[in-house]
Amino acid sequence: MSITLNPYLNFDGNTKEAVYFYEKALGGKLMGLMTFGDMPADPNHPLPDQMKDRVMHAHLKVGDADLMFSDTFPGMPYQPGNTVQIAIHPTEEARARAIFAALEDGGQVVMPLQKTDWSPLYGIVKDKFGVTFQVNVPGELPQ
Known part of the structure; x- marks a missing residue:
C-alpha cells in the first residue's frame, strides 16, 4: 500500500501569479499547469467564459516536495489565509x-x-x- 501527501493551495483567480512567485522564491520547477479551459468540454456542464483562464491544477516541484495549486470557481467561498488543503x-x-x-x-x-x-x-x-x-x-x- 502506498500513499503520499502534499499541500494544495487555492487562490481566487491569481494562481498563475502565485505559482510563478513560488517557483522563483523557492527555487522550484513547474511540472505542469492546466486551466479549466484546457479540459474537454462537457455539454451537460458548460464552462463560464470567466473560468476558462483560471487554473484547474498546477504542480510545482520544490526539492523532493510537491506543491499543488488551483483557482476557485467564482462564487465558491474564499478567505485569504485559509486556502491550504491537504491532497492525499x-x-x-x-x-x-x-x-x-x-x-x-x-x-x-x-x-x-x-x-x-x-x-x-x-x-x-x-x-x-x-x-x-x-x-x-x-x-x-x-x-
Whole structure:
C-alpha cells in the first residue's frame, strides 16, 4: 500500500501569479499547469467564459516536495489565509474510500468521491476539525 501527501493551495483567480512567485522564491520547477479551459468540454456542464483562464491544477516541484495549486470557481467561498488543503494520493481505490469515510465522520463532504477526467476516484472532504482534504487516486491526465 502506498500513499503520499502534499499541500494544495487555492487562490481566487491569481494562481498563475502565485505559482510563478513560488517557483522563483523557492527555487522550484513547474511540472505542469492546466486551466479549466484546457479540459474537454462537457455539454451537460458548460464552462463560464470567466473560468476558462483560471487554473484547474498546477504542480510545482520544490526539492523532493510537491506543491499543488488551483483557482476557485467564482462564487465558491474564499478567505485569504485559509486556502491550504491537504491532497492525499492513495494508489488503491479501496484505501481512498476508507480514508474519505474516516475523514467524513463528523465532517462535511464538499465533493463526493467520483470519477473525473484526471482520476478514477476523486473527492473533497472537510473533517470535523475544519481541515479540507482532497482524496485523489492517481490516474492518467487527458491528452
